[in-house]
Amino acid sequence: MPVKIRLARHGSKRRPFYYIVAADSRAPRDGRYIERIGSYNPNTDPASIDLNFDKAIQWLNNGAVPTDTCKAILSDKGVLYKNHLIKGIAKGALTEEQVQAKFDAWIKDKEQKIQAKKDKLKTNVKTEKENRLKIEEEVNRLKAEELAAKKVKAAEAVMKHKAAPIEDSVEDSVEEVVEDSTDVVVEEKTAPIEDSVEDSTEDSTEDSTEEKVEE
Numbered sequence: 036m037p038v039k040i041r042l043a044r045h046g047s048k049r050r051p052f053y054y055i056v057a058a059d060s061r062a063p064r065d066g067r068y069i070e071r072i073g074s075y076n077p078n079t080d081p082a083s084i085d086l087n088f089d090k091a092i093q094w095l096n097n098g099a100v101p102t103d104t105c106k107a108i109l110s111d112k113g114v115l116y117k118n119h120l121i122k123g124i125a126k127g128a129l130t131e132e133q134v135q136a137k138f139d140a141w142i143k144d145k146e147q148k149i150q151a152k153k154d155k156l157k158t159n160v161k162t163e164k165e166n167r168l169k170i171e172e173e174v175n176r177l178k179a180e181e182l183a184a185k186k187v188k189a190a191e192a193v194m195k196h197k198a199a200p201i202e203d204s205v206e207d208s209v210e211e212v213v214e215d216s217t218d219v220v221v222e223e224k225t226a227p228i229e230d231s232v233e234d235s236t237e238d239s240t241e242d243s244t245e246e247k248v249e250e
Contacts, residue, residue, distance in 0.1 A: 040101040057094045086112050
């Protein structure tokens with residue numbers, strides 16, 4: 036019976052979660068499996084992998100063939116490398132102590148790479164946050180300047196509106212003063228003319244009376 040190490044999908048829509056299983060290659064993808072040897076969650080960064088190391092090596096030694104995705108997972112966790120070293124023991128090229136030392140060195144290097152990636156992600160998040168804050172501060176500054184300019188324009192418009200009635204009242208008062216002074220001048224000029232007319236009338240009346248008396 037051909038056996039494959041493959042993924043069995045679980046989880047909700049657009050949030051997949053996988054079991055790493057040893058199953059009959061003829062069985063449906065998400066159907067029955069022989070044994071579950073781990074899990075794989077791609078929703079985290081980096082992806083979370085929980086693997087039974089010894090069970091995975093046991094199935095590889097029994098002839099189970101991993102799919103491409105599972106092969107990448109097993110390689111990432113060091114299962115394929117450890118299985119390769121164990122084959123070296125069978126051939127007499129390595130001892131168990133040498134295999135363990137090599138594998139421990141590989142694990143240490145792997146952990147350093149993972150930690151470096153996590154640190155880089157944290158740095159990127161921090162830098163992105165700082166950049167967003169700078170952009171927000173710049174936007175707020177521009178908005179404040181625009182609001183201040185609008186307030187200045189509004190204040191100037193109010194002052195201009197208040198000043199307009201005062202100017203109109205001043206002009207009206209000036210016109211009234213001018214009209215009053217014009218009336219006074221006209222009255223002053225008209226009065227002497229009326230007086231001279233009356234005087235001349237009286238003189239002519241007196242002359243005619245004197246002429247009648249003499250006759």
